Amino acid sequence: MRVAGKQIALFNTSEGIRACDNRCPHEGYPLSQGSVSNNCILTCNWHNWKFDLNTGENLYGGDKLRTYPVAVRGDEVWVDLTELPYAERYAGVVNNLHAAFNDHSYDRIGREIARLIRLGGDPLDALRLAIDWSWQRMEFGWTHAYAGMADWLTLYDEFFDDDELQLVCLLESTGHTAFDVLREREYPFAEEATAFDEPAFLAAIEIEDEAAAVAMVRGGLRDGLQFSDFERAFAHAALAHYNAFGHSLIYVTKVGNLIRRLGHEVAEPLLLSLVREFVYAAREDKIPEFKCYASALADWGKGSGIVPTADRWHRRGIDTALSTTVACSGAKPETLYRELLVANAISMLSYNISQQDKVHVSVSGNVGWLDFSHGLTFANAVRKQCTRFPELWPQGLLQMACFNGRNAAFTTPEYDAACWISDDIKNDLRKITRQLFDHGQDEYIVSIHLLKTALAIREEVRELPAHQGEVLVAALNRFVGSPLKRKHTRRTAFQSLQFVAKE
Ligand code: FES
Ligand SMILES: [Fe+2]
Known part of the structure; x- marks a missing residue:
């Protein structure tokens, strides 16, 4: 039967008459065509989802089925279609979303968020919940999922008048977060809270003492500190080393946006998880390839007055990239920044993509598009954080040079921005x-x-003169428009054999 645009299916079961939505919550096929077994179990014959008609519980498949109370009065069947109170419906959607989240059931996540929106709930609750369900399950702290959430939120706000695109933003953020914690248990954070003290916090991170650093952030939040009160310490922690392929600093720029947009309730989960990321971050300035980083930092300001131009870094290895940056350190940091940014874009424009198809390379040759895109996304974070905390320009600029240097061997001498x-x-x-x-x-x-490269480049282009902006957009177009090979079956086999042979 159809009531107010809704199709209701009635089943005459051995336990009495039962009513439910006729549309299967899986893909909408009619449940009236389903099969009912003796114990009141309805099977949708399209993909075999099974529901208990007494409760609507899903016994096989995913989403719950909406059932309705039925009363038989004489020869009349009465179905109570009264909507459940908002709080109950909201709780139902949250429950279902949680189940979908835990399974990383992408389509179902999409449907549950759509239901949340239809219900009139705050769509951003999907993201708040995703954070709540994930932050203690990220074993090593922040992943791209949270950083991506901040970027998707930017697009969510930009496309405020397009429901479908807005749902993409929520679905991708929630889905990515679910994926990153799939089948992970909780890794609880220390419960202690002590007063926040910036030097002590940085010292704790330096010696990888997660509990002490976490306690200080907890204490700071307890004492009413806002993200802006932590931001300098976090930026310093992120740039204290050539950390996590630039991710630590990128995450610092994203966490503020997330807290601003989602509210103070996400501050503790996100900040504690970020502390954990700082603690576990690889510190590549400690490996031999980057040994010149420390001396370059010590020599900062002893520039020989060289004017920075982007081409100075083209195809220069790490040592030269660093010494060139020091030689230019007499220039205004913003000027040096722009040239290094364009240099990183030139790297991306000249990435030798045939590297992707090489089989017989050592692990250090596993260099792909994402290695190049990091030069630009990290640069974007450097501009933001070093503008706020100018004392960090030397670290930021030298680390940008590190990206240039490390990618140099995988670039071609020629490149063509115009095409x-x-x-x-x-x-x-x-x-x-x-x-x-x-x-x-x-x-x-x-x-x-x-996503993060496109958004970073959009922002940087706004800050640059046209001829430099064009190089960035060309690099982005080349990245987006070129083959991107992620799985290297033969190379992995080759490297495994090489590795084991040396054991
Ligand atoms: S539509 Fe019912 S199980 Fe797929
Ligand atoms: Fe990344």
């Missing part, structure tokens, strides 16, 4: 932004790199 842009780079950026919503990438790690 990768149209005559309207603003339009190019708009097109790429729209493409992000239908990226088609199976791996979150890839889609999130497309």
Whole structure:
């Protein structure tokens, strides 16, 4: 039967008459065509989902089925279609979303968020819940999922008048978070809280004492500190080393946006998880390739007055990239920044993509698009944090040079920016932004790199003169428009054999 646009199915079971939505919550096929077994179990014959008609519980499949109370009065069947109170419906959606989240059931996550929106709930609750369900399950702290959430939120706000695109933002953020904690247990944080003290906090991070650093953030929050009160310490912690391939600093720029947009309730989960990321971050300045980083930092300001130009870094290895940066350190940091940024874009424009197809390479040759995109996303974070805390420019700029240097061996001498842009780079950026919503990438790690690189470049282009902005957009277009090989079956086999042979 159809009531107020709703199709209700009635079943005459051995336990009495039962009523439920006729649309299967899986893909909407009619449940009236389903089969009812003796114990009041309804099977949807399309994909075999099974429901208990007494409660609506899902016994096989995913979502619950909406059932309705039935009363038989004489030869009349009465179905109570009264809506449940808001709080009950909201709790039901949250329960279902949690189940979908725990299974990383992408389509179901999409449906549950759509239900939350239809119900009139705050759509951003999906993200708050995703944080709540994940922050203690990220064993090593922040992942791209949280950073991506901040970027998706930027697009969510930008496309405020498009329900479908907004749902993409929520679905991708929630889905990515679910994926990153799939089958993970909880790794609880220390419960202690002590007063926040910046030097002591930085010292705790330095000696990888998560409990002490966490206690100080807890204490700070207890004492009413806001993210802005922690931000300098976090930026210093992130740049204290060439940390986590630049991610630590990128995350510092994202956490503030997330807290601002989602509210203070996400501050503790996100900040504690970020502390954990600082503690576990790889400190690549300690490996031999980057041994010149410490001396370059010590020599900062002893520039020989060289004027920075982006081409100075093209195809220069780490040592030269660092010494060139020091030689230019007499220039204004903003000027040096722009040239290093463009240098990183030139790296991306000249990435030798045939590297992706090489089989017989050592692990140090496992260099792909994402290594190049990091030079740019990290740069974006450097500009933001070093503008706020100018004492960090030397670390930020030298680490940008590290990206240039480490990628140099995988670039070609020639590159062509002009063939990768149209005559309207603003339009190019708009097109790429729209493409992000239908990226088609199976791996979150890839889609999130497309997203964060595109958003970083959009922001940087606004800060640059046109001729430099064009280089960035060309690099982005080349990244988006080129083959991206992620799985290297033969290379992995080759490297495994090589590795084991040396054991
Ligand atoms: S539509 Fe019912 S199980 Fe798929
Ligand atoms: Fe990354």
